[in-house]
Amino acid sequence: MALLRALLAVTLCWHYPAALGEQPLPPRAFSFDQLPVGIGVLPAASARHPVDGSSECACRHRCLADPACRGYGYSVNTSSCWLTELLPTPERMQPSAEDWRWYARSGVRPLGEPCAVDQDCSTLVPGASCVNGTCGCHGQVTEDGAGGCRKLGGFIEVHNHQLTTGLLSETPGTTLDACSASCADELRCMAFDFSEGLCRTFSAGVTSDEVTKGRAAQRMFIWSFPRADGSPPDTYEPTPAGPLRLVRAAVATAASSVCYTDGAILFPGRQQDGRGLGARLPD
Numbered sequence: 001m002a003l004l005r006a007l008l009a010v011t012l013c014w015h016y017p018a019a020l021g022e023q024p025l026p027p028r029a030f031s032f033d034q035l036p037v038g039i040g041v042l043p044a045a046s047a048r049h050p051v052d053g054s055s056e057c058a059c060r061h062r063c064l065a066d067p068a069c070r071g072y073g074y075s076v077n078t079s080s081c082w083l084t085e086l087l088p089t090p091e092r093m094q095p096s097a098e099d100w101r102w103y104a105r106s107g108v109r110p111l112g113e114p115c116a117v118d119q120d121c122s123t124l125v126p127g128a129s130c131v132n133g134t135c136g137c138h139g140q141v142t143e144d145g146a147g148g149c150r151k152l153g154g155f156i157e158v159h160n161h162q163l164t165t166g167l168l169s170e171t172p173g174t175t176l177d178a179c180s181a182s183c184a185d186e187l188r189c190m191a192f193d194f195s196e197g198l199c200r201t202f203s204a205g206v207t208s209d210e211v212t213k214g215r216a217a218q219r220m221f222i223w224s225f226p227r228a229d230g231s232p233p234d235t236y237e238p239t240p241a242g243p244l245r246l247v248r249a250a251v252a253t254a255a256s257s258v259c260y261t262d263g264a265i266l267f268p269g270r271q272q273d274g275r276g277l278g279a280r281l282p283d
Contacts, residue, residue, distance in 0.1 A: 026119050029107030030064060032071070040093035041073065041100050042084055054081035056101070063105065071104040087113050109135045111147060125149055127187045140225045141187070151187060155180060155221040163193050163220055166203030174199045180221065193220040 051062050056074045059081035063069040071088040074081055076099040088102040109120045113135050121128035121135035127149035131138050137149035144150040168189060179199030183189035191205040195218035205222040236243035
C-alpha cells in the first residue's frame with residue numbers, strides 16, 4: 001500500500017499536507033489556479049527564485065514545500081522553474097518568447113490580492129474575507145496598518161457578573177492595561193477579567209450573575225462592536241436596561257455571532273427555567 005501511494009504521488013503530482021509555521025494549511029492551499037498559457041513572465045525584479053533541473057511536477061512540489069511561495073512558473077523550452085513570493089497575475093506579466101506556464105497558489109492570499117472564497121484570505125490574515133474578488137478587512141474588522149485585521153469597537157466594563165464561557169488564556173503577574181491590550185489584539189477574544197495581577201481572556205462574552213465567592217473584587221470587560229446609528233433591529237424589545245433580544249440557551253455558542261452581527265454585547269438573561277442569554281445593544 002505504501003508503495004502504491006508513493007507511485008501515485010509521483011505519477012499524479014500529488015503531495016502531502018504541510019504547515020505554515022505551526023498553523024495547518026487548508027486543502028485549498030495545496031491547489032493552484034493556472035494562468036493562460038503563453039501569458040509571459042514575471043519581471044526579473046520580482047521575488048523569484050530559480051530552481052535548476054526541475055520537472056514541472058517537481059517545481060510544483062518545491063512551491064508547496066515553501067510556505068512563502070505564492071506561485072511558480074515553468075518554462076517548457078528550457079525546463080526552468082521559478083518560485084515566487086509575489087502572486088502571479090496576468091497584470092504582473094511581461095512578454096516573453098519562452099513558453100512559460102504560470103500557476104497561482106490558492107488559499108494563502110494577503111490583503112489586496114485576488115481571491116475566490118474567504119478561506120483564501122483568512123489563512124494568512126485572521127479576520128480577512130473575500131469581497132468582490134479581493135482580500136480585505138470588512139464588516140466589524142479594519143486594517144491594522146501592518147498587513148492584518150483588527151476588531152472595531154472597544155471594551156465595556158460590566159459589574160456584578162462573572163465570565164464563564166470560552167476561556168482562552170490565564171496570565172499571572174500582569175497589569176490591567178496589558179490584559180486589555182492582549183485581548184484587543186486577539187480577534188477571538190471577546191472579553192477578559194482581571195484580579196490581583198491575573199488576566200483571563202475569553203472567546204465569548206457570556207456571563208453569569210452568580211459571582212463566585214472571592215471574585216467580588218474582579219473587574220470584567222466585554223468587547224462591544226460598533227453599530228449603525230438609528231433604531232435597533234426589530235428583533236430587539238425595549239427594556240429599562242436597554243434594547244434586549246433573547247437568545248435560546250441551547251445555542252449559547254452562537255450568541256457571540258449574533259452580537260457580532262448586531263454590534264451588541266452579551267449579558268445574562270433569565271427564562272422561567274433559570275436559563276437564557278441576552279444580547280443587549282450598548283448605550
